[in-house]
Amino acid sequence: MNIHAIRVIYKYEMKRAFNTIGQSFASPILSTVLYFVVFGSAIGSRIDNIHGISYGYFIVPGLMMLAILTQSLSNASFGIFFPRFTGQIFEILSAPVTTFEIVVGYVGAAATKSLIIGLLILITANFFVEIHIAHPLWMVLFLLLTCMSFSLLGFIIGLWAKDFEKLQIVPLLVITPLVFLGGTFYSIDMLPPAWQTVSWFNPVVYLVSGFRWSFFEVSDVNIWLSLMMISVFMLICLSIAWWMIRTGYRLKQ
Amino acid sequence: MQSIVTISNLSKTYEGGFQALKNVSLDIQQGEILALLGPNGAGKTTLISIICGIVNATSGSVMVDGYDNTQDYLITRECIGLVPQELTLGAFEKIWDSMCFSRGLFGKKHDSAYIEKILKDLSLWDKKDAIIMSLSGGMKRRLLIAKALVHEPKILFLDEPTAGVDVELRKDMWVLVERLRESGVTIILTTHYIEEAEAIADRVGVINNGELLLVDEKDALMHKLGKRQLVIELDRPFESTKRFDNYNLELSEDGFAITYTYDPLKDNNGIDGLIKSVQETGLKIIDMHSIKTSLEEIFVNLVKGENSQ
Numbered sequence: 001m002n003i004h005a006i007r008v009i010y011k012y013e014m015k016r017a018f019n020t021i022g023q024s025f026a027s028p029i030l031s032t033v034l035y036f037v038v039f040g041s042a043i044g045s046r047i048d049n050i051h052g053i054s055y056g057y058f059i060v061p062g063l064m065m066l067a068i069l070t071q072s073l074s075n076a077s078f079g080i081f082f083p084r085f086t087g088q089i090f091e092i093l094s095a096p097v098t099t100f101e102i103v104v105g106y107v108g109a110a111a112t113k114s115l116i117i118g119l120l121i122l123i124t125a126n127f128f129v130e131i132h133i134a135h136p137l138w139m140v141l142f143l144l145l146t147c148m149s150f151s152l153l154g155f156i157i158g159l160w161a162k163d164f165e166k167l168q169i170v171p172l173l174v175i176t177p178l179v180f181l182g183g184t185f186y187s188i189d190m191l192p193p194a195w196q197t198v199s200w201f202n203p204v205v206y207l208v209s210g211f212r213w214s215f216f217e218v219s220d221v222n223i224w225l226s227l228m229m230i231s232v233f234m235l236i237c238l239s240i241a242w243w244m245i246r247t248g249y250r251l252k253q
Numbered sequence: 254m255q256s257i258v259t260i261s262n263l264s265k266t267y268e269g270g271f272q273a274l275k276n277v278s279l280d281i282q283q284g285e286i287l288a289l290l291g292p293n294g295a296g297k298t299t300l301i302s303i304i305c306g307i308v309n310a311t312s313g314s315v316m317v318d319g320y321d322n323t324q325d326y327l328i329t330r331e332c333i334g335l336v337p338q339e340l341t342l343g344a345f346e347k348i349w350d351s352m353c354f355s356r357g358l359f360g361k362k363h364d365s366a367y368i369e370k371i372l373k374d375l376s377l378w379d380k381k382d383a384i385i386m387s388l389s390g391g392m393k394r395r396l397l398i399a400k401a402l403v404h405e406p407k408i409l410f411l412d413e414p415t416a417g418v419d420v421e422l423r424k425d426m427w428v429l430v431e432r433l434r435e436s437g438v439t440i441i442l443t444t445h446y447i448e449e450a451e452a453i454a455d456r457v458g459v460i461n462n463g464e465l466l467l468v469d470e471k472d473a474l475m476h477k478l479g480k481r482q483l484v485i486e487l488d489r490p491f492e493s494t495k496r497f498d499n500y501n502l503e504l505s506e507d508g509f510a511i512t513y514t515y516d517p518l519k520d521n522n523g524i525d526g527l528i529k530s531v532q533e534t535g536l537k538i539i540d541m542h543s544i545k546t547s548l549e550e551i552f553v554n555l556v557k558g559e560n561s562q
């Protein structure tokens with residue numbers, strides 16, 4: 001295996017994040033703080049406890065997910081789109097690297113960044129509410145799976161997009177609604193029955209629910225179902241990314 | 254000589270249906286410098302890109318050092334370095350980091366001393382901490398060469414290495430290419446500057462419309478297709494008489510100059526007799542010079558002939 005290649009790709013991507021620290025880390029954290037202030041404190045103080053948990057606390061896992069999802073997508077998609085755009089990608093294409101190594105390098109770096117952001121948000125949240133995590137290992141597992149699978153999805157978007165507009169459009173038009181309708185700010189059982197049914201088709205519901213369970217032991221969905229859904233989602237993304245690189249889809253003429 | 258790259262019946266049809274390569278077969282010899290000449294859009298970059306794994310072939314095969322370049326791509330790519338035609342580089346990266354990246358990508362252990370040597374060879378050492386964006390075009394081109402060399406390839410593809418490079422630097426580049434060849438690297442370069450092929454190549458291949466028209470030793474090619482002309486300028490217009498018939502002279506429009514085409518390799522090339530005959534007509538020779546057909550003319554004639562068919 002070409003460990004050196006994985007290392008340099010990973011390092012390059014991480015360096016890019018730390019060079020633009022404001023955009024990479026400060027901005028997702030700032031926006032999460034704003035959510036805390038507006039939803040958690042200002043509005044949350046007028047909302048009843050959900051499943052016995054104060055609203056400000058209830059939204060912590062959802063907010064972490066929101067940030068991780070959007071950051072994974074934008075980081076991973078930009079990471080591979082940009083070299084395609086500038087033509088630098090020729091170097092990767094002409095190098096003795098396998099699909100696996102390319103994916104590990106790019107997606108690994110994007111997932112790492114998301115993980116860092118997730119943890120920073122958790123630390124920040126600690127200043128607003130007292131955090132107690134019921135199942136830390138489950139939490140870490142969900143965190144990792146989410147970072148990886150959405151970085152994979154971002155990677156796919158970055159390979160697929162032909163221009164900057166397409167690069168933005170999927171996260172904006174597809175992912176953002178899914179995240180907001182995925183129970184980030186509420187429990188699914190607060191929705192009217194019809195919308196509850198619709199929600200079961202939203203993969204983000206399973207993510208947020210499982211992640212929330214690891215914090216409070218309350219969830220909309222069975223924890224194992226959540227785990228299964230996210231694993232399936234990851235496998236699908238992995239297969240697509242694999243196929244795209246193997247066949248050189250939008251990479252090679 | 255042993256061939257290091259064997260291209261067999263390679264064809265490429267791009268997505269839109271345009272056929273950029275038509276059944277190209279070519280053997281590249283170990284240790285040679287092969288220049289690929291051809292007008293814009295001939296298919297040079299396409300050919301190189303397929304060998305390097307950037308473009309998929311439609312049909313045909315490429316063997317590098319005995320390995321198939323799609324099945325055993327991990328082996329074949331390791332021994333190939335590519336300098337692309339376009340200046341495709343990052344913007345905010347430092348030169349040094351960019352070099353480390355390229356070396357690692359090809360599976361080589363980091364080696365500061367080697368990177369330093371390459372950067373010095375390409376006169377980029379004092380720029381090692383600069384960001385790529387701050388380099389001039391010629392410097393970027395050299396950085397691309399440095400990046401292609403940093404994993405110590407056995408075969409180097411240079412796609413128009415001297416486009417946009419000043420004369421002095423071009424000469425430097427030729428020296429570098431020669432030095433690489435001495436160290437055993439096989440070099441394939443494309444160029445529009447025929448003088449470049451003339452100056453450094455061992456063999457020359459001519460591509461036009463996706464077809465390889467010919468590949469030959471440069472010297473043999475010049476020998477076979479090259480000729481010389483002697484231009485004699487006179488004080489008064491020349492009037493041909495019978496004794497000049499077998500010289501096949503060309504007359505300039507005003508008649509003040511005659512051009513004699515001869516084979517420089519023949520012992521009795523007739524120059525001596527021609528000059529005597531001219532002087533005997535009473536005309537005074539004012540000036541005289543000879544013209545060597547360059548590879549350029551050979552090339553232009555070839556491509557022209559091909560296009561008019």
Ligand SMILES: Nc1ncnc2c1ncn2[C@@H]1O[C@H](COP(=O)(O)OP(=O)(O)OP(=O)(O)O)[C@@H](O)[C@H]1O
Pocket residue numbers: 253267268269271272273291292293294295296297298299300338
């Ligand atoms: N990605 C592509 N899609 C469609 N056609 C292409 C593509 N790349 C190249 N071509 C076409 O293939 C032909 C050969 O292009 P190529 O780049 O190989 O030429 P070249 O010999 O390198 O020319 P130049 O000297 O201008 O660099 C051209 O007609 C070009 O328009």
Ligand SMILES: [Mg+2]
Pocket residue numbers: 297298299338412
């Ligand atoms: Mg070209």
